[in-house]
Each structure stands twice: as structure tokens, then as C-alpha cells.
Amino acid sequence: MTALIEIEGLTRKFGSFTAVDDVTFSVARGEVVGFLGPNGAGKSTTMRMLAGFMLPSAGTARICGQDIVEKPIAAKRELGFLPEGAPTYPEMSVIDFLSFCARIRGFRGSEMDDRVAIAMSRTQLDGVRLQPIETLSKGFKRRVGLAQALLHSPPVLVLDEPTDGLDPNQKHEVRELIREMAPEKAIIISTHILEEVAAVCTRAIIIARGRVLADATPAELVRDGRSMDDVFRALTLGEAA
Known part of the structure; x- marks a missing residue:
């Protein structure tokens, strides 16, 4: 291997x-x-x-x-990296933060929207997509961090x-x-x-x-x-x- x-x-x-x-x-x-x-x-x-x-x-x-x-x-x-503490921008909503991360990764338009939607679906974040991250529980914040690590489907x-x-x-x-x-x-x-x-x-x-x-x-x-x-x-x- x-x-x-x-x-x-x-x-x-x-x-x-x-x-x-x-x-x-x-x-x-x-x-x-x-x-x-x-x-x-x-x-x-x-x-x-x-x-x-x-x-x-x-x-x-x-x-x-x-x-x-x-x-x-x-x-x-x-690489997809979920660091200790899952740092984010707490004032941003979940979807805005993930869209920001996707743009940094070079995605635009419908591809960016698709990447964000798939990452939120895989980490069960759809229900809190519009909430500011600072209002989320520790578990949901962890899932936001995991979602950003998965956005670009890294190996x-x-x-x-x-x-x-x-x-x-x-x-x-x-x-x-x-x-x-x-x-x-x-x-x-x-x-x-x-x-x-x-x-x-x-x-x-x-x-x-x-x-x-x-x-x-x-x-x-x-x-x-x-x-x-x-x-x-x-x-x-x-x-x-």
C-alpha cells in the first residue's frame, strides 16, 4: 500500500x-x-x-x-485538518463560515455551494446552517470544524x-x-x-x-x-x- x-x-x-x-x-x-x-x-x-x-x-x-x-x-x-478546539470565526453563521472556507480552497459558484451543502449534510448541520457559530453547543461547533475539513474531499x-x-x-x-x-x-x-x-x-x-x-x-x-x-x-x- x-x-x-x-x-x-x-x-x-x-x-x-x-x-x-x-x-x-x-x-x-x-x-x-x-x-x-x-x-x-x-x-x-x-x-x-x-x-x-x-x-x-x-x-x-x-x-x-x-x-x-x-x-x-x-x-x-x-489535507483536511480538524485542530484541537476546532477554531472558527464565532460571529459568522455556519453556512457563511463554510462558504468562506470553500472560497479559500478555490471553489466558486455552484461548485462552492455544492461542496458546502454536502459537508453540512454529512455532518448533520443543516438544521443550524443560519445560526452564528458562537450560539452553538460544543458538539455542534466540533461538527462545524469537521465539515470544513471535509469540504475539498482531501485524500x-x-x-x-x-x-x-x-x-x-x-x-x-x-x-x-x-x-x-x-x-x-x-x-x-x-x-x-x-x-x-x-x-x-x-x-x-x-x-x-x-x-x-x-x-x-x-x-x-x-x-x-x-x-x-x-x-x-x-x-x-x-x-x-
């Missing part, structure tokens, strides 16, 4: 503190990788570097063969906590959407919800203290009757796995 995401030796330092330490992995089309770790493990920093929002101190990453440092615009064209999705703030039914809908998209895309999902990994991921990467501790399928991680929670706790607390 051809890797659409390639991360090699990715490192980020803040002064004397190393937030991400020599992280290397790849993700092929059809894979959904759960990126797991405790708070402060380096998940969001890794994803920001992969998305080109933060320069690495060392190493690099490629999206569909485009280097994020050498060819950042070309790399971002292939690579990097989603930081995509179900954060959603109720159980909404979580199920988002997970079904990810399963539906998975065969044609390479997807990374940062999460601290272990059940999410079992529900939608084909691989799990566990990171702590900035370093990758495990990279395996969920089934391989829970061998010998251990739960995902047992494996996660053992690895991230430095116990014998």
Missing part, C-alpha cells in the same frame, strides 16, 4: 523541553490510525507539525509525497479529538462517517477515548513523553486477554507491558 502520510524523525523542542522526540510512522490509503496518549504526550504538537501549522525542530513529514516544510501549500491542498484527514463534546448518538454518526470515508483516505485520529480506537481504527499508535511506545493493530495490543485500557496504562506509566 502506498503511504499518503510519511513522518520521519519528527521532533519539536521548546527551549530545553522536548515535546515530540524522533517520531516516525506512515499511514497508507485505507488505514485509520488512532493516535493515543495522555495529556501532554505530544499528540497535538505532532498533528500541528504534520498539518504545517508548526515547524519541526528536526525531521519532516510528507502528505501525498509533498514535504510539509519544502512544499507547504501543495501539502495542505491534500488525507488529520482529526484531533473529532468526537469531543458530542453526545453518544452524534459520536456514533461521526464514527460511521469515518468508516464510510476510510477506504479512500489515510486518516489519523487523535483521541484519549480508548473505545474509539476499537470502534473505527485499523491501527493504534501510543505516544507518551513525546516518544512512540507502540504501533500495532488493536487486536495485537490486546493479546493475552488484556484490555486496551490495561495496555495504555502499562505503556504510558512505564510499567511492564
Whole structure:
């Protein structure tokens, strides 16, 4: 399988503190990788570097063969990114914000309208399309962020906590959407919800203290009757796995 995401030796330092330490992995089309770790493990920093929002101190990453440092615009064209907190322009309505994002992506006229309509439909936003984003619940704001990531049908999705703030039914809908998209895309999902990994991921990467501790399928991680929670706790607390 051809890797659409390639991360090699990715490192980020803040002064004397190393937030991400020599992280290397790849993700092929059809894979959904759960990126797991405790708070402060380096998940969001890794994803920001992969998305080109933060320069690495060392190493690099490629999206569909485009280097994020050498060819950042070309790399971002292939990427849909849902960042931590799903930042938006809160005073804009949902449809105005998504139309703005579509124009930035280069869409105009009926194509822009179609892209926005499809993204809203896939994320169940039609009912709040005219509401200012600042009036929405946390779950709806998260869905607005997901919709903007899907607008241009990118081959690579990097989603930081995509179900954060959603109720159980909404979580199920988002997970079904990810399963539906998975065969044609390479997807990374940062999460601290272990059940999410079992529900939608084909691989799990566990990171702590900035370093990758495990990279395996969920089934391989829970061998010998251990739960995902047992494996996660053992690895991230430095116990014998």
C-alpha cells in the first residue's frame, strides 16, 4: 500500500523541553490510525507539525509525497485538518463560515455551494446552517470544524479529538462517517477515548513523553486477554507491558 502520510524523525523542542522526540510512522490509503496518549504526550504538537501549522525542530513529514516544510501549500491542498478546539470565526453563521472556507480552497459558484451543502449534510448541520457559530453547543461547533475539513474531499484527514463534546448518538454518526470515508483516505485520529480506537481504527499508535511506545493493530495490543485500557496504562506509566 502506498503511504499518503510519511513522518520521519519528527521532533519539536521548546527551549530545553522536548515535546515530540524522533517520531516516525506512515499511514497508507485505507488505514485509520488512532493516535493515543495522555495529556501532554505530544499528540497535538505532532498533528500541528504534520498539518504545517508548526515547524519541526528536526525531521519532516510528507502528505501525498509533498514535504510539509519544502512544499507547504501543495501539502495542505491534500489535507483536511480538524485542530484541537476546532477554531472558527464565532460571529459568522455556519453556512457563511463554510462558504468562506470553500472560497479559500478555490471553489466558486455552484461548485462552492455544492461542496458546502454536502459537508453540512454529512455532518448533520443543516438544521443550524443560519445560526452564528458562537450560539452553538460544543458538539455542534466540533461538527462545524469537521465539515470544513471535509469540504475539498482531501485524500488525507488529520482529526484531533473529532468526537469531543458530542453526545453518544452524534459520536456514533461521526464514527460511521469515518468508516464510510476510510477506504479512500489515510486518516489519523487523535483521541484519549480508548473505545474509539476499537470502534473505527485499523491501527493504534501510543505516544507518551513525546516518544512512540507502540504501533500495532488493536487486536495485537490486546493479546493475552488484556484490555486496551490495561495496555495504555502499562505503556504510558512505564510499567511492564
